[in-house]
Amino acid sequence: MNGARAVIRTLVDAGVEVCFANPGTSEMHFVAALDDVPQMRAVLTLFEGVATGAADGYARMAGRPAATLLHLGPGLGNGWANLHNARRGRAPVVNVVGDHALTHKRLDAPLESDLDALAGAVGWWRRSLTTAHVGDDVADAVAAARRGQVATLVLPADVSWSEGGALGVAPPDRPARTVAVPDLPLGPDTVLFLGGDALGAEELLAAARVAAGTGARLMAETFPARMARGAGLPDVPKLPYPPGPALAALADVAHLVLVGAPAPVAFFAYPDTPGSFAPEDCTVHVLTEPGESALAALTALAERVGGDPVLASASVPTVPDRALDPQVLAAVVGAVLPEGAVLVDESLTSGFGLFPATAGAPRHDVLSLTGGAIGDGLPMAVGAAVACPDRPVLAVQADGSAMYTLQALWTMAREQLDVTVLVCDNGAYAILEGELRNVGAAAGGERAGRLLDLGSPALDFVSLAAGMGVPGVRVTTGPELAEALRQAFAEPGPHLVDAVLRS
Numbered sequence: 001m002n003g004a005r006a007v008i009r010t011l012v013d014a015g016v017e018v019c020f021a022n023p024g025t026s027e028m029h030f031v032a033a034l035d036d037v038p039q040m041r042a043v044l045t046l047f048e049g050v051a052t053g054a055a056d057g058y059a060r061m062a063g064r065p066a067a068t069l070l071h072l073g074p075g076l077g078n079g080w081a082n083l084h085n086a087r088r089g090r091a092p093v094v095n096v097v098g099d100h101a102l103t104h105k106r107l108d109a110p111l112e113s114d115l116d117a118l119a120g121a122v123g124w125w126r127r128s129l130t131t132a133h134v135g136d137d138v139a140d141a142v143a144a145a146r147r148g149q150v151a152t153l154v155l156p157a158d159v160s161w162s163e164g165g166a167l168g169v170a171p172p173d174r175p176a177r178t179v180a181v182p183d184l185p186l187g188p189d190t191v192l193f194l195g196g197d198a199l200g201a202e203e204l205l206a207a208a209r210v211a212a213g214t215g216a217r218l219m220a221e222t223f224p225a226r227m228a229r230g231a232g233l234p235d236v237p238k239l240p241y242p243p244g245p246a247l248a249a250l251a252d253v254a255h256l257v258l259v260g261a262p263a264p265v266a267f268f269a270y271p272d273t274p275g276s277f278a279p280e281d282c283t284v285h286v287l288t289e290p291g292e293s294a295l296a297a298l299t300a301l302a303e304r305v306g307g308d309p310v311l312a313s314a315s316v317p318t319v320p321d322r323a324l325d326p327q328v329l330a331a332v333v334g335a336v337l338p339e340g341a342v343l344v345d346e347s348l349t350s351g352f353g354l355f356p357a358t359a360g361a362p363r364h365d366v367l368s369l370t371g372g373a374i375g376d377g378l379p380m381a382v383g384a385a386v387a388c389p390d391r392p393v394l395a396v397q398a399d400g401s402a403m404y405t406l407q408a409l410w411t412m413a414r415e416q417l418d419v420t421v422l423v424c425d426n427g428a429y430a431i432l433e434g435e436l437r438n439v440g441a442a443a444g445g446e447r448a449g450r451l452l453d454l455g456s457p458a459l460d461f462v463s464l465a466a467g468m469g470v471p472g473v474r475v476t477t478g479p480e481l482a483e484a485l486r487q488a489f490a491e492p493g494p495h496l497v498d499a500v501l502r503s
Helices: 004-011 027-036 047-064 072-088 102-105 114-121 131-146 157-161 201-214 242-248 294-305 326-336 377-387 408-414 428-438 446-450 462-464 479-492
Strands: 018-021 041-043 066-071 093-099 124-127 150-158 190-194 217-220 227-229 256-260 283-288 342-346 364-368 393-400 420-426 472-476 494-502
Touching: 004 027, 004 114, 004 131, 018 047, 018 377, 018 446, 027 093, 027 114, 027 150, 027 157, 041 377, 041 408, 047 072, 047 093, 047 227, 047 364, 047 377, 047 408, 066 072, 066 283, 072 093, 072 114, 072 150, 093 472, 102 256, 114 150, 124 364, 124 479, 131 150, 150 227, 190 201, 201 217, 201 294, 217 494, 227 420, 256 294, 283 294, 294 377, 326 420, 326 479, 342 377, 377 393, 377 420, 408 420, 420 462, 462 472, 462 494, 472 479, 479 494
Parallel strands: 018 041, 018 066, 066 093, 093 150, 124 150, 190 217, 190 256, 256 283, 342 364, 342 393, 393 420, 420 494, 472 494
Antiparallel strands: 227 364
């Protein structure tokens, strides 16, 4: 078999059965080989950032890697931002990036670039040099992805088209390491800071038992990769994003216990504001790190000191009968969110009320913007819907960041994915308006304001969606939004709801 067939068959044998693709000339033998391996589902995207973000969302929900197929250095570069988000969320992703034939490299063709540097900057990488070993290279890439890395295989065109390819065998998954649980100072001045794999349903229930038995508080990292939420689980608040509220949330903490999460720090430096959110006199303890079993550690701790957990009861907000603003939008989402939903949250400033409004909603999972590189929400919704075709997906999406990867709507329509896109349409990069103040810049006049304003012309999301095959509707009040969301959840295929928010 040729190298391309060996690549695809090795991926499938290792459990990688979906490839989000935006191919070019160097990948044509991979494309042709898909006809010989029907077990691999290939999903076309119109932009590489959609492919990489979709692989991220798929991996978070499926718990196993997805693949991407990208074209040379520019293709990987176009997808790099969402690979950054995947890396920060430790999502397993395997990139297959076609490259010039080995014999063509010396000619410095127009699309030649430092592809190896791009690949290495986001995680594990390897360049396949012989068709005979390409299967082994793929197997090693899958193994690296299963360890929570972004893994990139650079596949030269002549390695892909040449005969002599052999299958590789990826080693079995290694279970998360179990760690000895130390004696910890657990009390009202302690926060269990949860992230990574500590935010699944079983882990949260164990953590709630620890909190009930000791008085310790629970808090989640600001942007969890995946978090179980809803009635029957503890209502765990997230550390706020703005530096002032984040510092206030941890101001009285004497002991910060990290469970699958790094120590909390500010996203950016701000004048006269500490970069670390833990108080200077706070002692930081590490219970588990990535790769170690948070469930085992929390369960052992709960058996030692746990009590009866406090859990969120089933309750939903009333739909406010007034014009839409962020509070009304959050209440409506909490009121209509269906059982088993996947809520992809890239709402940014418009979604600060979503967490409290959905605490008593039916059980669901939340995916968020782990690395801060905006434009991951719509692609993640694609990947989540491919991974979980039996679950409704709601993408709550800020308007400005929606425009980074709006092409994801086309893939939703092509694949007929059950995704409802809720655009938080405030006509501005509102998060940057806040950052202008936070960094101590001047208030800004007309010229500065134009760089943060999405008007002139206003974005018409209903028309944009229609142009990519997704039906849409514009709403301005709470009852209108509730009706539009209920209808979208009841009908198959993708829908877009443009929620115009009062400024």
